[in-house]
Amino acid sequence: xxxxxxxxxxxxxxxxxxxxxxxxxxxxxxxxxxxxxxxxxxxxxxxxxxxxxxxxxxxxxxxxxxxxxxxxxxxxxxxxxxxxxxxxxxxxxxxxxxxxxxxxxxxxxxxxxxxxxxxxxxxxxxxxxxxxxxxxxxxxxxxxxxxxxxxxxxxxxxxxxxxxxxxxxxxxxxxxxxxxxxxxxxxxxxxxxxxxxxxxxxxxxxxxxxxxxxxxxxxxxxxxxxxxxxxxxxxxxxxxxxxxxxxxxxxxxxxxxxxxxxxxxxxxxxxxxxxxxxxxxxxxxxxxxxxxxxxxxxxxxxxxxxxxxxxxxxxxxxxxxxxxxxxxxxxxxxxxxxxxxxxxxxxxxxxxxxxxxxxxxxxxxxxxxxxxxxxxxxxxxxxxxxxxxxxxxxxxxxxxxxxxxxxxxxxxxxxxxxxxxxxxxxxxxxxxxxxxxxxxxxxxxxxxxxxxxxxxxxxxxxxxxxxxxxxxxxxxxxxxxxxxxxxxxxxxxxxxxxxxxxxxxxxxxxxxxxxxxxxxxxxxxxxxxxxxxxxxxxxxxxxxxxxxxxxxxxxxxxxxxxxxxxxxxxxxxxxxxxxxxxxxxxxxxxxxxxxxxxxxxxxxx
Amino acid sequence: xxxxxxxxxxxxxxxxxxxxxxxxxxxxxxxxxxxxxxxxxxxxxxxxxxxxxxxxxxxxxxxxxxxxxxxxxxxxxxxxxxxxxxxxxxxxxxxxxxxxxxxxxxxxxxxxxxxxxxxxxxxxxxxxxxxxxxxxxxxxxxxxxxxxxxxxxxxxxxxxxxxxxxxxxxxxxxxxxxxxxxxxxxxxxxxxxxxxxxxxxxxxxxxxxxxxxxxxxxxxxxxxxxxxxxxxxxxxxxxxxxxxx
Numbered sequence: 001x002x003x004x005x006x007x008x009x010x011x012x013x014x015x016x017x018x019x020x021x022x023x024x025x026x027x028x029x030x031x032x033x034x035x036x037x038x039x040x041x042x043x044x045x046x047x048x049x050x051x052x053x054x055x056x057x058x059x060x061x062x063x064x065x066x067x068x069x070x071x072x073x074x075x076x077x078x079x080x081x082x083x084x085x086x087x088x089x090x091x092x093x094x095x096x097x098x099x100x101x102x103x104x105x106x107x108x109x110x111x112x113x114x115x116x117x118x119x120x121x122x123x124x125x126x127x128x129x130x131x132x133x134x135x136x137x138x139x140x141x142x143x144x145x146x147x148x149x150x151x152x153x154x155x156x157x158x159x160x161x162x163x164x165x166x167x168x169x170x171x172x173x174x175x176x177x178x179x180x181x182x183x184x185x186x187x188x189x190x191x192x193x194x195x196x197x198x199x200x201x202x203x204x205x206x207x208x209x210x211x212x213x214x215x216x217x218x219x220x221x222x223x224x225x226x227x228x229x230x231x232x233x234x235x236x237x238x239x240x241x242x243x244x245x246x247x248x249x250x251x252x253x254x255x256x257x258x259x260x261x262x263x264x265x266x267x268x269x270x271x272x273x274x275x276x277x278x279x280x281x282x283x284x285x286x287x288x289x290x291x292x293x294x295x296x297x298x299x300x301x302x303x304x305x306x307x308x309x310x311x312x313x314x315x316x317x318x319x320x321x322x323x324x325x326x327x328x329x330x331x332x333x334x335x336x337x338x339x340x341x342x343x344x345x346x347x348x349x350x351x352x353x354x355x356x357x358x359x360x361x362x363x364x365x366x367x368x369x370x371x372x373x374x375x376x377x378x379x380x381x382x383x384x385x386x387x388x389x390x391x392x393x394x395x396x397x398x399x400x401x402x403x404x405x406x407x408x409x410x411x412x413x414x415x416x417x418x419x420x421x422x423x424x425x426x427x428x429x430x431x432x433x434x435x436x437x438x439x440x441x442x443x444x445x446x447x448x449x450x451x452x453x454x455x456x457x458x459x460x461x462x463x464x465x466x467x468x469x470x471x472x473x474x475x476x477x478x479x480x481x482x483x484x485x486x487x488x489x490x491x492x493x494x495x496x497x498x499x500x501x502x503x504x505x506x507x508x509x510x511x512x513x514x515x516x517x518x519x520x521x522x523x524x525x526x527x528x529x530x531x532x533x534x535x536x537x538x539x540x541x542x543x544x545x546x547x548x549x550x551x552x553x554x555x556x557x558x559x560x561x562x563x564x565x566x567x568x569x570x571x572x573x574x575x576x577x578x579x580x581x582x583x584x585x586x587x588x589x590x591x592x593x594x595x596x597x598x599x600x601x602x603x604x605x
Numbered sequence: 606x607x608x609x610x611x612x613x614x615x616x617x618x619x620x621x622x623x624x625x626x627x628x629x630x631x632x633x634x635x636x637x638x639x640x641x642x643x644x645x646x647x648x649x650x651x652x653x654x655x656x657x658x659x660x661x662x663x664x665x666x667x668x669x670x671x672x673x674x675x676x677x678x679x680x681x682x683x684x685x686x687x688x689x690x691x692x693x694x695x696x697x698x699x700x701x702x703x704x705x706x707x708x709x710x711x712x713x714x715x716x717x718x719x720x721x722x723x724x725x726x727x728x729x730x731x732x733x734x735x736x737x738x739x740x741x742x743x744x745x746x747x748x749x750x751x752x753x754x755x756x757x758x759x760x761x762x763x764x765x766x767x768x769x770x771x772x773x774x775x776x777x778x779x780x781x782x783x784x785x786x787x788x789x790x791x792x793x794x795x796x797x798x799x800x801x802x803x804x805x806x807x808x809x810x811x812x813x814x815x816x817x818x819x820x821x822x823x824x825x826x827x828x829x830x831x832x833x834x835x836x837x838x839x840x841x842x843x844x845x846x847x848x849x850x
Contacts, residue, residue: 040653048661099731103725105787107742110735132743138749146714150715243631250658359659473648517649
């Protein structure tokens with residue numbers, strides 16, 4: 001039996017992005033003992049990459065804004081598959097969560113009066129995103145990190161959880177290893193919060209780093225939790241496409257918020273060609289009106305570049321498919337043109353979009369104040385995830401909570417930009433609060449030792465007797481990325497998805513023979529091997545859910561079913577692990593809107 | 606084009622440069638080449654990385670002796686007719702291969718007095734802040750904690766005075782707090798004694814390697830040094846202290 005160290009906590013948080021840190025801070029504030037486990041160093045999680053801003057109806061820039069409008073925008077953006085109560089809580093509490101960050105040291109850009117400035121973003125009716133240039137995520141994660149280190153929270157950096165431990169039906173802790181030495185660790189805990197982010201590494205073209213292998217989704221699934229809405233993967237419309245090595249790196253929506261326009265190789269602003277019915281009333285009639293909107297004209301409607309991400313991504317794919325894309329497989333995103341309208345355009349761009357300027361100059365050798373960028377869709381975010389209670393964020397497993405990207409329910413079929421940073425603050429806080437409350441009502445209980453022993457044995461398998469016949473973990477991950485990109489990507493078809501499922505099954509069998517050289521000390525190959533199970537699980541969940549929804553809605557586009565289906569529009573897809581170990585799929589009705597919620601949506605058409 | 610890389614492989618007990626050749630295509634950065642070598646030839650090669658876009662500060666290393674983010678170092682900017690040498694940051698203890706033990710930075714940060722805001726300006730608990738004040742301190746707040754500045758600082762790299770000096774990164778952090786428009790705490794006493802700001806002899810090596818182009822020495826460290834001097838060495842104050850006992 002391998003040795004392991006025990007680190008017991010009242011509340012264990014897995015993941016140290018915005019949601020995990022916010023949850024840990026809240027749980028610690030109640031006096032609970034709190035531990036955080038994170039795969040990278042503190043402050044490196046993907047929250048750091050968020051650029052545009054955090055959505056909160058502060059109404060500092062346009063006093064017509066308020067939580068009711070934010071709620072209606074979120075529901076419309078999610079194509080009415082969001083859990084209404086989550087969307088309501090989110091819209092109501094986001095302003096307080098943003099103001100609280102300021103009390104912890106965050107500094108946002110300001111209005112003339114010295115209040116927090118807010119910018120326009122896709123799908124938000126009024127300027128709503130509090131921001132700091134285009135590096136809002138860094139400001140947020142650093143603020144939470146620097147506040148969190150003074151709250152008595154124990155942080156286990158560069159540690160990975162491979163299995164959740166259960167005592168009967170209840171969560172009892174987690175098993176993992178430290179990456180530095182490969183030592184095993186057990187975290188007995190009364191409550192566990194999963195805040196592990198997304199699944200982007202399942203796809204070839206992605207803005208996500210190595211960490212985003214769906215760990216939380218998969219840990220919860222294998223512990224018996226239900227996942228919902230897994231077919232809805234957000235392909236952000238604007239990722240870099242050239243040079244090849246940077247393909248997929250994000251180009252913030254803020255570029256379009258500041259007046260950037262999308263053009264095809266014929267020089268046409270193709271976004272004006274297709275305006276969805278749901279947004280016809282809110283879209284600019286011509287480029288002139290669109291420009292006025294980006295410059296703060298309150299009577300103007302948004303330019304079509306600021307329609308929701310699912311729609312913009314599909315329009316870009318259409319242009320490329322029909323031969324009007326660039327030679328590198330993208331379209332043009334032009335911010336340099338604003339020099340026709342603004343006297344100090346070059347300085348303005350550098351001030352409002354500093355990291356974009358830097359990123360293109362350093363990685364592509366392009367000056368975005370002078371020439372257009374080339375962009376195309378990139379896997380960015382998963383709306384689907386662990387099913388949670390709207391108030392408490394507890395999953396369908398007792399004592400297991402989830403917050404942030406790995407939890408589901410707020411975004412429905414499509415997430416609005418800016419709503420993820422507010423999501424992780426609002427529901428991170430709630431998860432921390434209710435997990436601590438849950439833990440306070442429970443006595444310390446033991447965890448089944450045999451589960452830890454089994455997890456340890458499984459973790460060691462890839463290192464046992466390395467031979468050249470064993471499967472290379474990097475190759476397996478790469479092959480899976482091709483399967484998902486080609487078979488379950490931005491445009492989906494039944495036969496292709498069925499083939500993808502067969503290939504996932506074959507990959508799973510190959511993964512049983514994964515083998516890595518070397519020992520347990522900071523062995524990236526071993527780490528990659530251990531993440532494979534999670535990636536395969538979420539890939540299967542995405543494919544099965546997508547196959548189960550024969551319609552096009554939000555982020556899911558089915559070439560074989562290009563229209564919406566009214567009946568499917570009332571259902572959430574649910575997957576869970578059956579008694580036989582096979583993945584099961586069913587459809588549950590979306591919770592009904594309350595009379596008040598209906599009224600708000602009608603008022604804000 | 607096939608390029609030869611010499612990558613340091615080893616751990617705390619020692620190591621050596623090992624040769625790996627891999628093909629380099631247009632637009633590749635050093636981190637891409639390292640990943641390719643890892644996937645094809647050296648599955649257990651240890652390297653840290655995350656965002657691959659210069660925003661997280663994870664992939665710091667020494668490329669041909671220069672402290673760099675590997676994700677922002679383009680192969681086309683290097684002389685590929687020669688071998689490219691990649692080593693871990695030398696100011697920190699090696700863990701394995703390109704990964705070093707940077708925990709000290711996190712521990713030292715904890716000791717710095719935390720953000721302490723003045724009372725809110727408005728009834729709803731908010732403050733009014735001028736954009737100019739935001740801009741000034743944002744230069745420091747954009748630090749991505751790659752620790753390359755710590756890596757090149759002589760006080761840490763050559764003299765190993767980690768216990769007496771917090772290094773440029775944490776001086777930038779202190780400056781961000783000291784110049785924060787809402788902060789009220791006074792860190793000058795700590796800076797002078799515990800944090801060892803006097804040990805910095807303003808050679809500006811840190812500024813030169815900062816991938817975020819933060820003017821570390823001129824904008825952060827020197828103003829902090831001035832604050833310390835004003836506070837502790839001001840002749841008028843000294844006189845005042847003599848007379849007031």
